[in-house]
Amino acid sequence: IIVEVFRLKSYDMALSPESQLITNERNKTTFNVTELTNILDGGLEKTALRKSIAERKISLDPNMKTIHRGYLNKEQINFQNNRKMMYFFTDLAKRNNWHMDKPHSADMEFLPRTLANASGLLIHAGAFVPSIVSFGTPEQAAKWLPLAKACQIIGAYAQTELGHGTNLRRLETTATFDPRSQEFIMNTPSISSMKWWPGALGEMATHALVMAQLITRGENHGMQAFIVPVRDMTNHKPLPGITVGSIGPTLALDSTDNGYLRMDNVRIPKENMLAKYAYVDSKGKFQKIGNDRLMYASMVNLRVVLAKDEAVTYIQMACTIAARYSCVRKQGSLTPGGPEVQIIDYVTQQNKIIPYIALSYALHFNLAFIRSKYVKFLEDVKRGDLSNMAEMHMMTAGMKAIATERTSAGVEILRRSCGGHGYAVSSGLPYILLRLVASCTYEGENTVLYLQAARYLIKTAAKVSMGQPVDASVMYLTEDAPDKCQAANQMELCDHSILEACFKHRSRQLLLSVATELQSLVADGMKQMEAWNLVSIQLVNAAKAHMEQHIVSTFSSYLRNLKCSSAVREVLDQLCSLNALHQINNFPGDFLKDGYLSSKQLDMARKAEVKLLASLRRNVVGLVDAFDFTDDMLGSCIGSYDGNAYERLYEWAKNFPSNKTDVPCLWSYIDP
Amino acid sequence: IIVEVFRLKSYDMALSPESQLITNERNKTTFNVTELTNILDGGLEKTALRKSIAERKISLDPNMKTIHRGYLNKEQINFQNNRKMMYFFTDLAKRNNWHMDKPHSADMEFLPRTLANASGLLIHAGAFVPSIVSFGTPEQAAKWLPLAKACQIIGAYAQTELGHGTNLRRLETTATFDPRSQEFIMNTPSISSMKWWPGALGEMATHALVMAQLITRGENHGMQAFIVPVRDMTNHKPLPGITVGSIGPTLALDSTDNGYLRMDNVRIPKENMLAKYAYVDSKGKFQKIGNDRLMYASMVNLRVVLAKDEAVTYIQMACTIAARYSCVRKQGSLTPGGPEVQIIDYVTQQNKIIPYIALSYALHFNLAFIRSKYVKFLEDVKRGDLSNMAEMHMMTAGMKAIATERTSAGVEILRRSCGGHGYAVSSGLPYILLRLVASCTYEGENTVLYLQAARYLIKTAAKVSMGQPVDASVMYLTEDAPDKCQAANQMELCDHSILEACFKHRSRQLLLSVATELQSLVADGMKQMEAWNLVSIQLVNAAKAHMEQHIVSTFSSYLRNLKCSSAVREVLDQLCSLNALHQINNFPGDFLKDGYLSSKQLDMARKAEVKLLASLRRNVVGLVDAFDFTDDMLGSCIGSYDGNAYERLYEWAKNFPSNKTDVPCLWSYIDP
Ligand SMILES: Cc1cc2nc3c(=O)[nH]c(=O)nc-3n(C[C@H](O)[C@H](O)[C@H](O)COP(=O)(O)OP(=O)(O)OC[C@H]3O[C@@H](n4cnc5c(N)ncnc54)[C@H](O)[C@@H]3O)c2cc1C
């Protein structure tokens, strides 16, 4: 293991042509970057809190320093991540009173972002501990949480099996109660029933929270959660009856230590079934406790967290890198035989970057909105009010899917916008991309989530047609609105209410048309589920359209209520329009199909977008500076604050380990 | 280095439920798979040739066996790749008379595909050697080729610099002629002028073919090619004046050994300038020889190769894996409380897979067409006929861009369609994805290539408006065609000539409208290049639309001339329609905008596509079997021929190196 810490040097800002270029950009910025940062953070005090966490308590702690992952192999990266996070939880977090079982405290809001490029113990802190909080009785929490929080045990969240991920009802792992010994007997009776994928299980975990079919008195009572010790606490070897190991490497540059688990008549004490919502008495009698939809309410949390702390953070990081690099990279010319221009001056390049800056802002404010709605929802639930459950489910499922899908596509576009250098690990972009694309699959596969959101929307459509009341976020479906867009010119097409109306119209249109088609198929004698399947492509599209509508409307209503300087308002207004217009111009079909937008209006939309790109061009660096990532967090040679892309790339390469030693002779390959 | 060879066991086909499922699928296939394979290969004899190369001479050679890359770290993968390819070139290829300097011989047609998952020496064989053939005099070829072909020297192709990739004219490396010593003095005068990215340069290369500005008698004569020895042939250390090293890891799972190169007054003999098209005499007088556009003609080759041997091969591999897996994976149900169904029965899943099978076929036949056109073009060029140069350039640039872009997007969709398992390296999909996305950047960055194709198209539009003759592939731009789609029902919308007309209309429409806009901007006083930039998003779209048109038309005209059984014809017809309809349904905007398709026709198109998906569903396995990849080539636990995804995943994981040893104790992280 390499112990020396390579940090990217800070170069003298004034020296290189590249740093000159980025300084020029900063001088051109029309607004106060700090003001915008405060808005993103949710206020001045929050910025101060975030900075004190990110820049003082964490970055400056010598134990939290990292060797750039490009210098390490996978095992070394994991070692570094785990070492760092072990220190974090057992020491730093304790000293600062940061609690992984209290994700909604003020400090915790900024921790994930700060730790975005250190993935060690993610599942332990993000899934194992919260699950104990959610499913455990107070006694169980009292027993396990202190151990887990001190990292004296490390837990995996073992739900997915080799044969089943999405369809949880068909999980095959069993937990059979044995009243004689007051134990559960855990079994994975087939190859496909092995637990497969759980993070931390491959090498780290001492315990696993296992989801299994509870069987008692010969009857199956469905999925319950069990704490199963998997490795010996003294020597870390698998316990009797346990087969555990790594499933091997994944697309990620680092590893979340994904593993498999077979259990062959493994006995665990009765107390290891987490019993907040269900209980087995000493005779084996099964009993539900309270409303298990409450359990579900707390699980939704992970999706909000995922969309906010991964999708939004990563797209903001990628925008920062690509935008800064595009301002220091010169390539080609815009006058015959003239000097080379910054690539950001190409309209095609603007089109790869600025719309994703707009999306970053749009999603940022959307997720802040959903998070606050979710916190309120949890309070309602505590008071026994479950009325917003279905809406909350739709919103979190849909937002997780759309946020991870849009940002994954965006990060790849941003990566390619950096040309060859975007393919190098030293750019920081590969890590972001590979981490992010996983989130399209876990915590609910996106297609499946869209279809779940569609189920709610189809029910809503039925309510609308019967004149029944509907939830706030879908109220627009009941509105009577003009069936043609009212914009008469380019400027009006940038108007937020006009754009909102476009997206509401499209969503309404797609939903009603698929609802009608579904109904008529069933009326013609087709079975409900078959008809559902037949129109499922449209259902997914309707769900996406609803979520796009949500993104546009939430951003614009956020701005309506925002108090800020006119300079900041101007750029935020532009970003909000751009985010909507870019979608219209890239996917105009639905807007044209029923004549809502005319061909002429679409031409105006296209021109309006190019105009917006041109006027946001000068603020590109300011807009990403406002995200306020440190160079350490970005880990990018081409995206650092000072703009010194080339010197940093070379400096980085010179220090690359294999360049410090003699390389193997060519002929060694022939004669091994 | 691990020496034991892990090969994926073949399981007894009859045993598992998964192999039963895939056998059922094969029994349902409506056509003769071998017939289709022959068609893809270009005839029975060619299949026989391919099989004898791929399955006998290469796969069965014990020196060509590989350890699955998931078991190895990057250094080990590279070692394996290089060892294997060293053996291949120095021994196997020699024995079989396979010549890397003759890419258009019959055998060579199938070699790249067979070697698709072994990337060692790619640049040496694919760029260094062909460049010597292209730029060298017969004497130079006689000197260097035997050394290179015997791998006694290994070469890099060093063109890109830290500061310049796309804009080759601004490369800063210089080669200054010194008449006193009859040498060239090579220099990289600044950080940004360092060669950066060349494959094989990082650790392997002994020589580099360096592109540099030729300076003699104080005058710059532009880019020429020089052979520069970079490492000592006895001890592999950098030669005097040379700084050479690795640029570090990239997004790829293996490494193409990308490196950097600084030269500080490095002297090379005059004979090391490749002098087929330009010559410096002993007094330093510069002289052009013949037509250097000929040089360009041979360079275009790499793009054809890239699109054919990388993009098409990789999308076919990904389709094979995803299609087979989707037939053995069961998840969820389509009847209330009913049995689980194969995921391929979900229409959303069909929509992720079958359109990419269609694209695989479409691109396969397109690239075969372009390749044969290119071979003919080379003959014309030899006879001094350069008249097809511009068209050939447009076609190869455009096809490289569209093929790499569409297949990169497709492979990611196919990967996600496998759920969690698609994220594991053991699925084989991550390797394919990461290799493929690089091709969107190298050999011409895609946006830049689209804009080059657009330049040709805009010129063509001008010719059309002046009634001048145009090249064959753009003749459709001159046609007078109805301005409304003639399809009256779903069936007619599957008709190839109707679909071709749609794509021709769209391309014509987009091109003419951007040409007009460009013209009027210039007429209003804007400078040509500024106007070009302003409409560049539309120019890219017009180029894409032309290429999509090319893909649809070439596929359909290929089928018109094809002699085959009616069963094969039926599926190929369906694939051709599906490929076109899928694009229309996903990007209907351009077709709707000017009313070419009505809203009603679009509804029909949507339904027609779902119907095609349903009828191709039963042939999914047959269609990918026809690509005829061996399990070895796929390297996929979930996509193997026998369908035994789960057993193979488990078998693979059990053999994973870290599972064969004790894992480190958790506490080692706290107390390192
Ligand atoms: C990096 C990573 C980390 C993970 N960590 C953990 C962990 O810590 N613990 C854990 O328990 N699991 C973990 N998982 C597993 C993850 O939760 C599952 O992979 C995920 O839930 C998707 O399920 P699946 O793999 O079964 O996909 P599948 O459901 O098999 O999906 C395959 C395809 O089938 C389609 N499909 C499936 N059902 C339907 C339907 N009803 N209708 C239409 N289409 C359908 C999907 O759309 C998809 O295209 C992890 C996975 C990854 C990639």
Ligand SMILES: Cc1cc2nc3c(=O)[nH]c(=O)nc-3n(C[C@H](O)[C@H](O)[C@H](O)COP(=O)(O)OP(=O)(O)OC[C@H]3O[C@@H](n4cnc5c(N)ncnc54)[C@H](O)[C@@H]3O)c2cc1C
């Ligand atoms: C895996 C890999 C292997 C490689 N191997 C080799 C090798 O062996 N030898 C070698 O010499 N090189 C090699 N390269 C380098 C490769 O050829 C260049 O990266 C490629 O040509 C792109 O150039 P660039 O990096 O300068 O991109 P840039 O030109 O800097 O592109 C950055 C952005 O600017 C935009 N842009 C640039 N010019 C224009 C314009 N005129 N108009 C509009 N937009 C523009 C692009 O669209 C892109 O979005 C390799 C690269 C990779 C990734």
